[in-house]
Amino acid sequence: MTPYRRPDPETRPGYLYEPYKSTVRRAPAKPLILLPHTLSELTGPLYGHDAIGKTDHDLTRQHPGEPLGERMIVSGRVLDEGGHPAPHTLVEVWQTNAAGRYRHDKDNHPAPLDPNFTGAGRVMTDANGCYRFVTIKPGAYPWRNHRNAWRPAHIHFSLFGPAFVTRLITQMYFPGDPLCALDPILQSIPSEKARERLVARFDPETTEPEWALGYRFDIVLRGREATPFEG
Amino acid sequence: MNLLPTPSQTIGPFFHFCLTPGEALGRLAGPDAMGERLRLLVRVRDADGAPVGDAMIELWQADAGGKYHHPDDTQELPADPGFRGFGRLATNADGACVFETVKPGQARGPRGTLQAPHVNLSLFARGLVDRLVTRVYFAGERANHQDPVLALAPEDRRHTLLAHPDAGNPGVWTFEIHLGGERETVFFDV
Secondary structure, three states, X not given: OOOEOOOOHHHOOOOOOOOOOOHHHHOOOOOOEEOOOOHHHHOOOOOOOOOOOOOOOEOOOOOOOOOOOOEEEEEXXXXXXXXXXXXXXXXXXXXXXXXXXXXXXXXXXXXXXXXXXOOXXXXXXXXXXXXXXXXXXXXXXXXXXOOOEEEOOEEEEEEOXXXXXXXXEEEEEOOOOOOHHHOHHHHOOOOHHHHHOOEOEEOOOOOXXXXXXXXXXXXXXXXXXXXXXXX | OOOOOOOOOOOOOOOHHHHOOOOHHXXXXXXXXXXXXXXXXXXXXXXOOOEOOOEEXXXXXXXXXXXXXXXXXXXXXXXXXXXXXXXXXXXXXXXXXXXXXXXXXXXXXXXXXXXXXXXXXXXEEOOOOOOEEEEEEEOOOHHHHHOOOHHHOOXXXXXXXXXXXXXXXXXXXXXXXXXXXXXXXXXXXX
């Protein structure tokens, strides 16, 4: 079996990044041990095929009324480093409501909850690796990392891909957001090119007239090593 | 083609309502699963020994016959329909969660070897910019001595990869994860 490529150092933050305070007590101090891929890493969970509900892809239709905020569509393709699509893989998303509040017991930001918005969704990619979901634009919110710290508006993404090593949890940001440059979580990624991967772009193609703005967010998972037998 | 991969970002503290709304994914072994049933208690502590109560643990393991339920597992073994190799739970305020599973069999290793029974574990949490990956092996298992991955860990830290049976609770195995400090767990770069 062909192993997967090692993680690209350009995309890979060190676990300890002091500007993001929570890393200090949680980052391992000792170096990771390099593990050559075995069957255990080259296989991985094929989860989610039977778990998708009727409105899971449309976060604006999970309650009797419509949520407040700016309706939007996110679509994109899930690919690997070689440009091959990742078909039939689960994409899970979660986010705040338009006011910047999560539907979570531990979120005590004094912003209103929206009875018509949960903020959790899931979709499977199609045969070409494409996905699409409808939601409302999340809000920025304060956190206690440093004085006057605010998280830029973002959507959390969780993906499996075809193997244990392709598992990815990440966050999607919005173009032109002035908070991005000040955000230690986004800035923990070493290279600007890699950070740009996490910024969706406004997409007239995805936008639906008289209805909702569209954003494009392609996701690149790790791919296999090239072998002499592959084109 | 050579595309730059999408970088990882922290799961943050607010994932539960999407990723772990219930505990159904803590049960890998259904009532008919084959093999030795066990309850695997995973507990996570930070560098100061404080419980990490907002982590998410995912497991991936072979069934009792050593077969991964995945098309790239070409071992000629039947897959146990009563078993699902994937589990996912959030830790509680004590930093712990408990999976119902079976002891995995020996999956194929490199160059015709067999790997010792092990569970592949991913740990996500606020303050972790990327997941941490480790493996759960079983203390006292004879095959541990020949396992090619255990052998990669420095000898004096190898014990951090072992789950231990709970003397007071038959069938319960405990795996302690230390993110830092003197007992820091061995984590793998996969």
